[in-house]
Amino acid sequence: MRVGTPGFVPARLEEARAARRIKTQKDLAERLNVAASTVSRWQKGEIAPDANALAEIAVAFGVRREFFLRPICVSDRPMFHRALSSTYVPDLKFQRSQMSWLQEVSSILQHYVDFPHVDIPDVLAGASWRQLRTEDIEQIALELRRHWKLGEGPCGDIISLLERVGVIVGTIEMGTARLDGLCSWSPVDGRPHILLATDKMSFPRRQMDGAHELAHAVLHQNVSEDEFNDSLKDIEAQAFRLASAFLMPSTSYPLEVRRPSLANLLNLKERWRVSIKAQIRRLADLQIIPRDYVTDLYKLHSARGWTKEEPLDREWPLTQPRTLREALNLLVNAGGRTKADLLAVEFTMSPTDIERLTALPSGWFKEKAGELVQLKNGHSRSREAPSEAGVVIPFPQKLG
Template sequence: MRMGTPGFIPGRLTEAREALRIPSMSALARRLGVNASSVSRWEDGTSSPDPDALQQLAAELRVRPEFFLRPQITSARPVFFRSLSSAYVRDLAYQRVQMRWLQEVSATVQHYVDLPAVDIPDVLGSSSYRQLRDEDIERIALDLRRYWKIGEGPCVDVVALMERVGFVIGSIEMGTAKLDGLCGWSLADDRPHVLLATDKMAFARRQMDAAHEMAHALLHKHVTEEQLRTDLKHIETQAFRLASAFLLPSTTFPLEVRVPSLAALVTLKERWRVSIKAQIKRLADLNLISEDQAPHLYKLYSAKGWSKEEPLDRGRWELQQPHVLADALNLIVDAGVRSKADLLAVEFTISAGDVENLCNLPPGWFSRDRAEVVQLTPRFAERPVQSTESGAVVPFPNRSR
């Protein structure tokens, strides 16, 4: 009689399958060359794979065998997606897994390195997100800028700011245009984690995407799964309003909008680093353009083909990248605390490529040897320099004469 694997966690198998977007248990069974009923029993916990099958699973799903024995990262708090109804179930499952893996990698890194302390103010107090009015969100945006001491001008790198105040940020290819980013709070360290899409590499777009997820972390930390399902549209509207108010403050941005034309908004994009489309929406929110002007500007915007790519999107600014996790892993290795091989063999149970993607490490980072610092020996013996004379003070001519 073949024995299973003690301690096998069925949810881990589902997680690994969803991470590779394998659509069903039967599809995984075909890849493994086993009966679909076997994979079904492994995923529902009725039975577990024997050691040989476990090794085969690990190889096919690109994880270490120990992956299936470690507890899953769980959270009672929801993960915030830009849309639930229009995204494919398979894409949403993939993103949820990537968020759990980001939190898992973050927790491992924090065994060795202290990440920036969480410095995120409680902007709601005893209020609920459902009680917020537009003027409340505008006030919160200005309060945040004062709290983080960034003034009321352009915020030139939202990603760097978020990492400085305690966010953990990863970036991966989402594989769909319907998802730009997601945010979730980890119960392990009470720290917000954000995943940003790399599919559309435009600086201004990433600014808004990052600010949008930051807004979720601030306004919707205690939202339940049920509230997220029933209030999704309202929750998304609030997050966009706060992101826009944070990037384009009501006290300064309107003063620079002399003529609300597309040409003027291109110039303002150069300074504020916010997309033209988002600026149009901001002008409408602040009642700086009429109800007729906004649709007209959107039509002109679309007619110019800017829905696909705006002016200044390409090559104007270097895309802002998260760096905290990458810096922490480099520190761990450079300090000799853990080698790269140790990290893969002991700490991480997902593949090297997955860790590199989530942490914004260069591809192949784990396979490269750590750089050695070589002390150069002088070719000639150094001779001490001795001063034999005192310096002379040379007076400058008086040019006033």
């Protein structure tokens, strides 16, 4: 008689199905050539797959067998996303599974590397998000800028800011343009994580998506799952208002809107790196232009075919998150762990999954580590070295 594998975690099977977009238990059963009832009992925890079956499951999902033996840390906080419609359920489940994997990779790397300190100020001071008025959110945006020393001009690259204040950022291709970003505070390290979709992405849209998820981290850290489900519309409205106010401060941006025409907003887009459509919404929120004129601007915007892509959208390249990528490079290059060791001992997902979530180049895990040599004193860096300043992620003292 075959005995099930001790320590099998049923929730991992559901997570793996979501990550690989296998919609039904029947679909998985057909892949594994087992009865659908068997998969159902595995997922309910009534029985566990034996060693041979677990090995086949691991191969089918492209993960190590240990993936199904490692417990999942469940948080009582929601993952903030934009929609709850049933039409989005498979996409939402995929996105949530990727967030869980991002948090797991981040947690593992923090055993070896010191990440930037989490610098998310308590702007609510004990108050509830439900008590916030519009003017409160506007003031919070200005307080955040002062706290992070951003001044009152354009924000700059939101990804760099997020990582500087201790947020872990990952990017993935969702396969749909219906979902944008996801924000979640990790139950393991109490650190905010943001996952941004790359589908049909432009720099201005990335700016707004990143600021939107940052707003959730700032305003809604203590929102319960039930509150989120019951008040999604209000929570999303607050996040969008704070994101807009953060990217286009009320004390400076309106002063540059001399004539609220599409041509003028296009000029402002080049400076503020915010979409024309978002600027129209901002001017409406600040009641700088009347409601009828807002409608006219939206109609003209659509008539010019700018709904899917605006002018200048392709002008600025997208930056990639750096914290996790640089942590892995630092860990391997310093000799703390080898790539093979990390895959065999620490990570349970596939190399491709890890490369994608950490913004590493495809095939990074297959590349051989460089020789242990260094430049002589006085020689300049390689011409291929990046010119921009890096995010410093020092090793803890225990590694020397």
